[in-house]
Amino acid sequence: MTIAFRRENALDRPAMQVRELSADGDRDCVRAFYDRVSDYVRMESGREPDDGVVRDFFSDCPPGKDPAKSLKLGLAGDDGRLAGLADMAFGYPRASDAYIGLLLIDCACRGRGLGHSFLGWLTDTACAAGSDRMLVAVLAENTRGRAFWEREGFSLERSFPAAMIGDKMHVRHRLQRPCPGKNGARGLRAGPAGRSDER
Numbered sequence: 001m002t003i004a005f006r007r008e009n010a011l012d013r014p015a016m017q018v019r020e021l022s023a024d025g026d027r028d029c030v031r032a033f034y035d036r037v038s039d040y041v042r043m044e045s046g047r048e049p050d051d052g053v054v055r056d057f058f059s060d061c062p063p064g065k066d067p068a069k070s071l072k073l074g075l076a077g078d079d080g081r082l083a084g085l086a087d088m089a090f091g092y093p094r095a096s097d098a099y100i101g102l103l104l105i106d107c108a109c110r111g112r113g114l115g116h117s118f119l120g121w122l123t124d125t126a127c128a129a130g131s132d133r134m135l136v137a138v139l140a141e142n143t144r145g146r147a148f149w150e151r152e153g154f155s156l157e158r159s160f161p162a163a164m165i166g167d168k169m170h171v172r173h174r175l176q177r178p179c180p181g182k183n184g185a186r187g188l189r190a191g192p193a194g195r196s197d198e199r
Contacts (some may be wrong), residue, residue: 015081016114018121021072023058029074030054043141045166050165057085062092062099063154070101071125075118083109084118090129098126100136102118119152134179137176140171153177 020028027161034041034057041049061067075084087101100122105115128135136154138146154175162169 016075016077016117017188018118019074019076021058021074021085028076029080029082030057030085030137033074033085036108037104039107040104044139044168044170046168047166057087057102059147060101061086062089062101065089065092073122075105075114082106084114086118086122088122088124088125088126090131093135094133096130096132096133098122098129098131100134103136115148115151121178132179133176135174135176137172137174139165142175146173146175149175 023193031049031051031054038049041047045053048079059067060071060161061070070087070089073086073088074082075086077083084103088105089099089101091097092099103118103122104125105118123134134154135157136149137150137160140159154177157174157176160172160174162168162171
């Protein structure tokens, strides 16, 4: 599945598209992407990117769910280079939920509205799948990431006790937002946005 969208912008960047990624065909480009976002990997795990990070991206899913049924997505330009990475699963924690496991933008592309546009695509996909709520877990240390999600209308649902991720201890905050059209929520569409420091 590949869905293209275009953004008007002063940089005249090429069209961007969202496409599904596979462990067999996209492992190298996902590894190269993680090397470019090593700041996030170090913040999350205290380690440098390696092949294990790529393996985890393709195998991670919510408890009790099948990773093959999660969407593993890349945001890419016409040259195929990944500018963003996302993972979204369905049916967790409630049957009607969509759970964003990751939405990460290349360091060189942050602050240009790509996170907003990518989230708009995820939102449309979740609505089309019949989800009535979207959730995401944010590390307490990732204050810029949480600010992005709150600007997009997400609010705190619950916090989890500190747990190890790699070599670091983290508190995670789970945020939620109704899907557009549910409980009076307003829809989002891929398009221009103000500065956002999405991670």
